Amino acid sequence: MPPLLEVRALHTEFRTGAGLVRAVDGISYTVEHGETVAIVGESGSGKSVGALSILRLIPDPPGRITGGEILFDGKDLRGLSEAEMREIRGRDIGMVFQEPMTSLNPVLTIARQITETLEQHQGADRETAERRALELLEMVGIADPKRRLKQYPHQLSGGMRQRVMIAVALACNPKLIIADEPTTALDVTIQAQILELMKSLTRKLGVAQIIITHNLGVVARYASRVNVMYAGRIVEAGSAEAIYHNPRHPYTMALLKSVPRLDQPRRARLDPVDGQPPDLTRLDGGCSFRPRCRFAVEQCAKARPPLAAVAEPGHLSACFRSAELSDIRDVAA
């Protein structure tokens, strides 16, 4: 079976006052049916823009998708008309964003937020839609759903609003859910509830998921495959096991080392990634991690390392020295 989603050499640019920003600079990856893929990176790495590009939700101007293919379920989404695209969004691909207060409409009742999607995409009549809305709220674990349906977003807590977002995303039985930092605004016990809910529902319903996050713990708990992004590119991709236990890109290695861990006693000092995040208006033809990289050599300034296979199948790294890195790491440890 072909993958559910195949992104090929996607490029998205923004024209800004400071110059042209290549926010997404040629990323390629796939998502299989029913699988959870994480896209992890820091601010400005292009992880959100990459996901919004799939849905063609990039404001133009200043942004523009300038190249690549987005094959979803056999169709190239870039070739669709705006009306066809609207059909895909919310029906085949559900979305969960970071801030449920801004992504729900403040003047619509909870019932209407859900029934609108159902009427729009499935031509459901009001009564059917309302019955389904009640079912959905029960499914996402909202207590007293009958009362909640009549309320407005501001009457709900952050955790409940995110549950409503998930209900809306799942309303039309999508094949894929794109969740952009779905729990970043939530407290840790509520974050755990929401992530567990998304995991159990997507498993039960066989929905594939793209989780975009900066939280390496969330990735470790929930994703089977991981794409690590830096300065608009995927620098490493592989199974969660490979990324965490056999990282082959200096950025991934540095990132994993820099986070303090709750399950480990105090170390003397943290081992941060040196230097500052990249200025996307000033990238050159070399590897963009080079100025912060401990392993940089002359070659890194001359060309961009392509994303190429390392040891095991499915494990890719964009580093000229990826083959040596496992030895170097052992020496360093």
Added chain:
Amino acid sequence: MNVPLPESATERPLLEVRGLAMHFPVSEGIVLTRKIGDVKAVDGVDFDIKRGETLGLVGESGCGKTTTGRCILRLERPTAGEILFDGQDVNRMERRDLVVLRRRMQVIFQDPYSSLNPRMKVGDIISEPIKVHGVEPDARRRRDKVRDLLSVCGLDPKFADRYPHEMSGGQRQRVGIARALALDPEFIVCDEAVSALDVSIQAQVVNLLEDLRERFGLTYLFIAHDLSVVRHLCQRVAVMYLGRIVEMADSDELFDNPLHPYTQALLSAVPIPDPRVEAGREFRPTPGEVPSPINPPSGCVFHPRCPMAVEGCRQARPVLRELRPRHWVACSEVN
């Protein structure tokens, strides 16, 4: 400059908080307003911080950790309780004492974007407290001091001529730290000081805070929701829930042997960045949400969500008891 003092059991703590309560009135109506209740943001909190120590104050939003910090800084006047800084009650201080207090006690805020004046150059931002307090009237020497502070905080002294918008989030947070250090304080409240930073930059700033503590003998109250950072940075940790401290212990003891059911729930909710560890963890999220602080549950405030709750938990409010040496827990069901 302050020299770190040797630790001794008899030494008086730098900061003593006793029975601190901060209730904000809630009113109803526009013309005829009437009070309908109180938000009990902080409701009876006690702790000490020794010189040179870092105490972590953790909890979820609305637990009162930031309000506690603001009361200590006297940005709020608490409803009840005492805050003794070096033996003096912060709340009873007159203007003259307060001026001195502000020099000894500083704050680093969360958001490096909104806590720096966008119209001021970095050098002016850092030298403003020095000027206001009349510590260094000579403009040239003030400039030298600013350059020193910038380089102590890991920034190029040339940044003094830049504006905040020309800098990254991590660099701005370093400016905020330099400003806090400008008056050679003894005690700094760090309110979510690294929470807004990216992972790779966060570690740099955490290391900087540790270096500064050692170099200048600083004492920190480190308010944060990120438990991993707290474990790394703090010697002792207090966990707050709905305005109260539910558990307090030395850092490794608290994270290795959490005794309060809320602390246990909090720790198990944090995912560990290691898929092998995660695969082996048994995990059931704690049900429910934090109740409203306007009308908190009776007895133990955690009882509606607590897996161990018994009838007695609804009636009596548990007090902090020292169940193990230096390990305090407010739960009547653990022993």
